[in-house]
Amino acid sequence: MSFIKSKNLAIEFPINEVSNRSLKREAFSLVTGGRFGSSKQAKVTIKALDDISFELKSGDRLGLLGHNGSGKSTLLKALAGVYQPTSGSLLTQGRITSLLDITLGMDMDATGYENIVLRGLMLGHTPRKMRELSDEIAEFSELGDYLRLPARIYSSGMLVRLGFAISTCVPADIVLMDEWLAVGDAEFQQKANEKLKDMTAHAAILVIASHMPSIIDSICNRTIRLEKGVIVSDSLVSGTV
Template sequence: MSSSSIVARNISVEFPIYENSHRSLKKAVLNLTTGGRIGQDAGRHAVVRAIDDLSFTFSEGERIGLIGHNGSGKTTLLRTLSGVYAPVRGELKVQGKIASLLDVSMGLDPDATGFENIYLRGILDGLKPARIRSKIDEIAEFSELGDYLNLPVRTYSSGMMLRLAFAISTSVEADILIMDEWLSVGDAEFSVKAAERLEGLVGKAALLVVASHDPSLVARVCNRKISMEHGKMVADEPVLPPPEPIDEPLISHTAQLPH
């Protein structure tokens, strides 16, 4: 069985903005806010280079922490690894099944019931009906939504919707786990349960890539740290173990979602 890995060779991701012939205050402002990453594609259209000529190898056993300011390219890279964006140049090879926790609510149908959404998300994830059915009871129990699962999701509060989305998203079995921040859902009691579930999912993954603004989380979870700036990797170094064991629960490092 092949090891899980992600290998990139000179990949770039660009987003078009406007015709290059358009000279305006807008271009000057965009140059400032994007760190001067505006360039031209082959058709001489102006583009923002969100990911700029990256090459790297992520191997099985690694826990990669991506750090950097907002706009540095972390989330764009995660979405590219997850297949949301395609590189306009270069080559990206992924060995292993990927699970992405980027937007856990993505794909929920507000007019479908909670149970129907469990089926729909399973289908989107490529699961066979029998496999989806085998997961329903566990997802329902974890969400603690009870009879609400028979109602359309549009009748849910935002917290209830996130509980359902989190329960579905973290029921996956994958070789590679992609995360944008360490998520927490719901009230204090449910957040503890969610954190334990997330830790279990991370522990089972052969390869983890997580973006975070929290250096202590990266120090706790990761064994490799990559700093990003203006769509480039400016530092790539091992994460040294702390001098003393850390007993602080990971829930204290979570990005709290509304409830």
């Protein structure tokens, strides 16, 4: 059974000391929404998340709410394994697919087919598995012979289409999303939306951050609101199953 268990999770980032510390504190407070503290390892730190505790089980669809800098993206990256807890604990069980940066791990000098393998490795898949899926990914991306050419000649839209096709090619137990993805032209976007709906419907757990209440209300059964790195509300979404 898939699950996520976070207990008193905290994540801090060390900040190099400068002479005008008060100015630095004010600037980072405005930009990140985090809270400043101190530690033995660094004279100044920013606490991006503090005392985050929640549990998710199969069937849960969690929407993360909050202003920019509230800690939503940091929490998603912690769930994806990008950030390790400074204190507290975070346990997950189940295959995780992160749709936070769908082109992460790509090499611009490598061909599209080579990047299928490289991006797949970032997602925890084997080269053999990605080669087996290459035809399916190629068909979905609609990039044709461009997949035999270096990615540096791709447009940004082509890169995103390839990254999306790779990232959604394998079913996941836990899906992490920072906003509902919008990729490609209108025709491709419709196909991508159907793929996302199918992927999230079959996932055991979904965690999505969004500034659009309509997205949260339509697919989530629970919300957590963050402010300055702490949970200020944790509630069920009315009208969801």
